[in-house]
Amino acid sequence: xxxxxxxxDVNSKVTANLSDSVLKVFEKIxxxxxxxxxxxxxxxxxxxxxxxNVSTERTAFLLVGSFYLCQxxxxxxxxANLASLATTLIKSAAAxxxx
Numbered sequence: 354x355x356x357x358x359x360x361x362d363v364n365s366k367v368t369a370n371l372s373d374s375v376l377k378v379f380e381k382i383x384x385x386x387x388x389x390x391x392x393x394x395x396x397x398x399x400x401x402x403x404x405x406n407v408s409t410e411r412t413a414f415l416l417v418g419s420f421y422l423c424q425x426x427x428x429x430x431x432x433a434n435l436a437s438l439a440t441t442l443i444k445s446a447a448a449x450x451x452x
Contacts, residue, residue: 374404418442419442
């Protein structure tokens, strides 16, 4: 299956919500940090980012399902039907046993 990804580059004011895991890494930077301290934090941040981006059966299922929900919406599916399918997708994904 091929999924097309598009992106618009815009200049706007945005906010970001960071994971608690990432924030905890930044809290470890001492106020009088040395290059060694920064290197340790950098290494830990890389490990944390990789852990947050792990793909599982559940995330793959949600990715594909969400893609098709977007396709249905783009092709005119009613909001009520789309909401029902989204609920089913989420409940089904929650039931997947990730090992």
